[in-house]
Amino acid sequence: MAEKKKTCELFDCGHRACGGCGAALTARLVMQAAGTETIVVNSTGCMEVFSTPYPETAWKVPWIHSLFENASAVASGIEASLKKQGRKEKIVIMAGDGATFDIGMICISGAFERGHDFAYICYDNEAYMNTGIQRSGATPYDASTTTSPAGTCSFGNRRPKKDMPAILAAHGAPYIATASIAYPADLKQKVEKAINTPGPCYVQVHAPCCTGWGFEGDQTIAIAKLAIETGLWVNFEMVDGKVTKVKKVVRKPVEEYLKTQKRFRHLFKPKRQDAEIALIQAIADRNAGKYGLDINLRKE
Amino acid sequence: MTLAVGCRARPGKSRDNKTGSWRVFKPSFDHEKCSKCGMCQTLCPEGCVHEDAEGFFDPDFTYCKGCGICATECPKEAIAMNQEEK
Numbered sequence: 001m002a003e004k005k006k007t008c009e010l011f012d013c014g015h016r017a018c019g020g021c022g023a024a025l026t027a028r029l030v031m032q033a034a035g036t037e038t039i040v041v042n043s044t045g046c047m048e049v050f051s052t053p054y055p056e057t058a059w060k061v062p063w064i065h066s067l068f069e070n071a072s073a074v075a076s077g078i079e080a081s082l083k084k085q086g087r088k089e090k091i092v093i094m095a096g097d098g099a100t101f102d103i104g105m106i107c108i109s110g111a112f113e114r115g116h117d118f119a120y121i122c123y124d125n126e127a128y129m130n131t132g133i134q135r136s137g138a139t140p141y142d143a144s145t146t147t148s149p150a151g152t153c154s155f156g157n158r159r160p161k162k163d164m165p166a167i168l169a170a171h172g173a174p175y176i177a178t179a180s181i182a183y184p185a186d187l188k189q190k191v192e193k194a195i196n197t198p199g200p201c202y203v204q205v206h207a208p209c210c211t212g213w214g215f216e217g218d219q220t221i222a223i224a225k226l227a228i229e230t231g232l233w234v235n236f237e238m239v240d241g242k243v244t245k246v247k248k249v250v251r252k253p254v255e256e257y258l259k260t261q262k263r264f265r266h267l268f269k270p271k272r273q274d275a276e277i278a279l280i281q282a283i284a285d286r287n288a289g290k291y292g293l294d295i296n297l298r299k300e
Numbered sequence: 301m302t303l304a305v306g307c308r309a310r311p312g313k314s315r316d317n318k319t320g321s322w323r324v325f326k327p328s329f330d331h332e333k334c335s336k337c338g339m340c341q342t343l344c345p346e347g348c349v350h351e352d353a354e355g356f357f358d359p360d361f362t363y364c365k366g367c368g369i370c371a372t373e374c375p376k377e378a379i380a381m382n383q384e385e386k
Contacts, residue, residue, distance in 0.1 A: 009347040013360065014314035017345060019322065019367030024345040056317055057309040184342050210367075218368030218381075221343055 010036065015058035017050040020217020022207030022224065025181050026123040027051065027058075027094065030205075033188035034119075034195055036061060038090050039078060043071035043104060045096035046130040046209075047123065062089075069103045071095050072111035072120065079116045090195045091118040098128040100204075101137030101162050112171040112200045119194035120202045122164070125209035133212040137162040140232065141283060142276055143263045145212075150266035155276050160283065168202045169241045175201040176238040181208075182224035183235065183247070190237065206233045214262020226257040231284035234291050246291045254281045315363075319346070323366035325381040331356045333378035340370035340379060 010031035017024035023046055031038075040063045042048045048065050051058040066074050071093050079091055095104060100122040108120070127145050128134040135145040139157045144150035148157040165176045175197040179187040187205060194201035208224050210217045227233035228247060232254060235247035255277055258264040267273045267280075288294050329340075340357050341349040348363040349370060359370070371379040 011347065012312040012314055013346050013348045013363035014317040014319055015346075016314075016317065016319070019345075019365035020369055021345045021367075025343065028345065028347050051314070052309065055309045056314040057311060058314040060311040181343075216368070217365075218372040220345075220367075220369055221373050 010034070010038075010060045011051070012058045012060060014056065015051045016053060017046070018209075018211050018217065020210045020220045021046075021050075022181050022209055022220050023047050023096070023123045023125060023129075024050070025220070026121070026187075026205045026207045029181065029184050029187050030092065030094070030121050030191050031059075031061070033191040034061075034090065034092050037088065038062075038092050038195075039082075040064070041066075041071050041075045041078065041091065041093045041118075043093070043095040043099035044068040044130075045099050045128075046125070047094055047096065049130055068099050070107045071099060071104060072116075072118075073107040075118045075120075076111045076114065076116045079118055092191075092195065093118055093120045095120070095122055096129070097122060097124040097126060097138035098136040100124075101164055108168075109171065112168055112173055112202075115172075115199055117198050118200060119191065120200065121191065121194075122202070122204045123207040124204050125207050125212060126161075127209075127212055129209045129212040138164070141280060142267065144266060145263070155266060155273065156263070165202065165204060165236075165238060168200075169238055171200075172241070173202055174199045174240055177202070178204045178206070178233070178235055180206040180224045180228055180233060180235055182206075182221050182228065186235065186247070193237075212263070214265070215260055219260065223257070223260050226252070226260065230254045230257040231287045231293050232257055232280070234287050234293065236291055243291065246293065248293055248295045250295050250297070251284070251288060251293065254284050318362050319365050320360075320362045323361075323364060323384050325366045325368060326361070326384045327359060327364065327366065327368065327371055327379050327381055329356070329358055330378045330380070333376045335376050335378075337375060339373050339375060343369050343373050345369065 134147040144156040150156040177190040237245040348360040
């Protein structure tokens with residue numbers, strides 16, 4: 001057998017994520033982009049739990065976990081301390097959508113307003129997956145979760161997804177981006193940019209969860225790609241509050257994305273719910289209008 | 301007064317946890333079809349796919365959970381998933 005060239009992984013093998021986990025892939029890609037001179041602050045969530053059951057850890061960089069709500073406050077303290085000591089390490093916050101959209105909101109708002117220098121990476125799997133799939137502010141319209149179950153009286157989550165990038169843009173963040181694990185090179189480039197831009201930067205990564213969304217582990221990347229192709233997830237970059245780059249697509253109908261997941265199964269079985277699917281299509285159409293997603297194939 | 305230090309773990313200690321035992325389906329890599337694009341390595345959530353000296357890729361079965369992302373995403377369909385033999 002030929003000798004194996006081992007690649008250096010700062011997020012190592014042996015973590016306890018489900019097979020096909022989008023968040024684990026996010027952590028790997030983010031660490032590849034961040035490099036060794038990094039301190040990671042991790043809020044509570046799936047990623048903290050599966051990567052560090054004591055005394056094991058998958059991280060090969062300094063890593064700290066404190067609470068669900070205060071990752072950005074902890075990062076602020078570390079940044080202030082590093083600045084005082086004249087050190088140059090970069091700070092990366094890894095947090096789930098629950099910790100970002102709901103629980104950590106106060107500390108995030110404070111840290112972004114104070115203008116600390118860090119990169120905040122939110123891996124967005126659209127619910128609280130670690131505790132058993134409860135809805136969060138990031139859960140999309142009509143997704144069935146354990147706290148927004150679909151049934152005879154309900155189609156699942158009744159509220160649309162919170163627009164977190166816009167909230168942080170309003171705080172005056174210099175760099176905000178959304179990325180997807182389906183486009184790893186783009187993701188790494190955005191994380192690098194967020195780390196190297198002075199001030200609080202934010203990258204929201206779409207990371208499908210096979211257990212929570214209900215699909216086979218091998219479909220993780222395909223589903224992340226479908227979210228972009230249907231217009232339900234938009235990959236964009238925002239510099240100083242202005243959208244500078246958008247991933248354009250030839251859009252597919254949203255059902256192609258919805259059909260692949262158990263959390264949207266009630267829209268097709270026992271009866272197809274055309275009115276609800278039309279509402280979700282309207283969300284995709286709004287995204288397309290707002291960000292100019294559609295590729296115009298006809299030359300004018 | 302000395303302050304107690306919180307819980308610490310050695311970096312990369314998770315390697316003690318041999319997640320390969322979770323596997324139900326095992327990927328087999330066909331080097332004849334392989335174009336060495338490295339997609340399997342990039343998209344593996346475990347980071348257990350390694351490049352050999354000739355530029356071909358193979359997973360480390362000590363940690364491969366057999367999720368099948370590599371097989372689904374391989375542009376040359378060079379990876380097949382087969383039932384694990386115990």
